[in-house]
Amino acid sequence: MVPRVEPSSFRPATPTRPLMLALAALAVLPSLANAYSFSFGSTPQQCQNLTIDITGTGQPPYSVLLIPFGPSTLPNNVEVRKITQVNFTGDATSASFQLKYPTDSQFVLVVSDATGFGSGGTSVAATVQGGSNDSSCFDASTNVAPLFDFSVFPNNQLVQCATTRVWWQPDNASMPVFGTPQFHGVIPGGQSFTVPEGPLSTVVGEGLGFNWTVPVRTGTTVLLLGGDDRGIGTAGSGFYIVAQGSNSCLNTTSPSSTPGSPAGGSYPTTTNGAGTGGSSSGSHTNVGAIVGGVIGGVVGALTLGLILFFIQRRRVQQHAEKERPVDLLQDHDRESDDAHPPQYYEPEPFLVPDPTAASSAGSTAPYGSSTPYGGLRPSVDRRASHISGTTAEGSSAAAFLRAGTPDMSASGSSGTRKSPAPPTFRPVNIIQHDDAGPQEQGQEEPETIELPPAYTNIRRAEVPPPESPPPEPEPAPRVPSPPLA
Incomplete structure (x- = not known):
């Protein structure tokens, strides 16, 4: 049987490690040469014959073990399924037997040869298909019972790398034990194994039994079978899911689920006929399936990476377009060589x-x-x-x-004289701003004059501001004449 190597078991290579790996590979070659598996030769149906075929090279005689899986499908949960072991005749590689399981119920197959229990592999839960009205192979009103009982402590649980006590009552008159009980572990779709028995001991309230360290990983489904000299499974089976514990007992030979396709070839696993395909065994590795899966995974990862790349690139482009400023006045490209301001921004006086x-x-x-x-x-x-x-x-x-104030006497007008009314004027203050241009030297500023800016800083040719008219001379003061002598 080829041990399954977990990633955590790899260590940095030492000078002697390559030689050890080569010797291990040579030791495994004989088991690979003798690898074998099995397949369903017919569809499982209620009370019909089921054929199991052996493929590859094993060591006969072969045997197949049928283990009920899941709840009963009969009314009132009547259980009519028994754990059944079928031995092949001589060196035969095919066996046919009546399947005494009702329609829609499930079971697990374990195939063995002379090298040990489960050497041919373990199937996943197969489903009995409809199509047969024959129910003569079982009594739907009577429950079946094991030939003796066994229990585990702690009750109803298996813990990874924890010590579990398996025990039974040897002096039970109604359910006697023939010989020394034997126990087996079955992992559907994985590896099956024989439970090693340590020294037997008697505990008050627990009868006769032994301690077993569970070498199965957390989360694995395990069927624990008990039997005696009358056969495997004569004490029935228990269904367990391994609980979390320590890792102290795990190694490369620890039983586990088999990667890839489960053993048994193609067979139905649901009531509508859908099933599983491929074949494998506890000592056979489907290299083609593994390589194909790796290549398919790489191609799928590359394809997914390209899709994500283009999606991200498109998002970046859309985000950049959204951030581009919009010119509400000029509808032209921002990258134009025209460095002059648009006509809308040109100043007007x-x-x-x-x-x-x-x-x-x-x-x-x-x-x-x-x-x-x-x-x-x-x-x-x-x-x-x-x-x-x-x-x-x-x-x-x-x-x-x-x-200033005009001379009223000089007007020569009277209230009775009609003449055209002269234009009227509104007095204003005129201020000359500094930015209109420098003042001429020596020019007096009689008063403050305000003018709007000339905006000479943006004109191409500077236009001088208009000159203010010179102030009129003030009239000379009248000097009184001296008195006459």
Whole structure:
């Protein structure tokens, strides 16, 4: 039987380790040459003959063990299935026997030869198919019972690498024991083994038994069979799932589930006829299936990796497009060589309406009245206005503001004289900003003048600001004449 090597058993190679591995391989070659397995020669059906065929090279005589698996399918849970061992005749490699199991029930097959128990492999749970109305092979109203009972302590559990006591009552008159009981472990779809018996001891309340360290890994399904000289399984079987424990007893020879296809070839494992395929045994390794599985896994991993790569790449591109800024004013490519600002951003000068139009809203007092400034009523609106120095209206306004209070007597008008009303003006303050250009040296600034910015910093050719008209000279003060002598 080929031991199953677990990944945790590999260690760094030493100078003598390659030689040891080579000797181990040579020791295994004879077992590989004698490897064999079995297959179902017919479909399992209620009360019909079931054929088991041996393939490969083993050491006859062969035998097959049928073990009930799962609950009963009969009404009221009546159990009619027995653990049955069928021995092949002589050196025969095929055996046919009646299957005394009801439809839809399950069972496990274990094939052995002269080399030991389970050497031909163990099947997974096979299912009895419908199609047969023959029920003469069992009594659906009577439960079957084992020939004697056995128990384990702790009760109803097996713990990995923990000590378990297997015991029975040897002096039970109703269920006597013939010879020394023998116990076997069966792992469906894996390896089956013989339970080693230590020294027998008697414990009060537990009868006669022995201690056994469970060398099976956590989570493994195990069927524990008890028997005596009357055959394997005469004491029935127990169903266990190995609980978590220590790892102190595990090694490369520890029983476990067989990787790959289970033994038995192709047979139904469900009620609708679906089943499993392939064949293997406890001493046979399907190299082709393993290599094919590895290659398929590598190809699948590469394909999945490519798919994930393209999906991630597409997500990155979509994210980059979402982050790209949108120009609401210009619909052109951001990478254009045009470094000039768009036309929407070009500055435009601020144009003030004609001051004469604004001044028309001035005082309505008649010219020549007693109102100060000759009827020009100062406006309460002190907003800055733009007056061009090149227009007649602007010049008149500036001269008027610099002249001060006009001489009312010089007007020569009277309240009764009708003449065209002169234009009225609204007094304004004019401020010259510094950014309109440097002032000329020596020019006096009679008053503060406000003008809007000239924006010379963005013009191609600087245009000089308009010059302010020179101030008119003030009239000389009148000197009184000396008195006459």
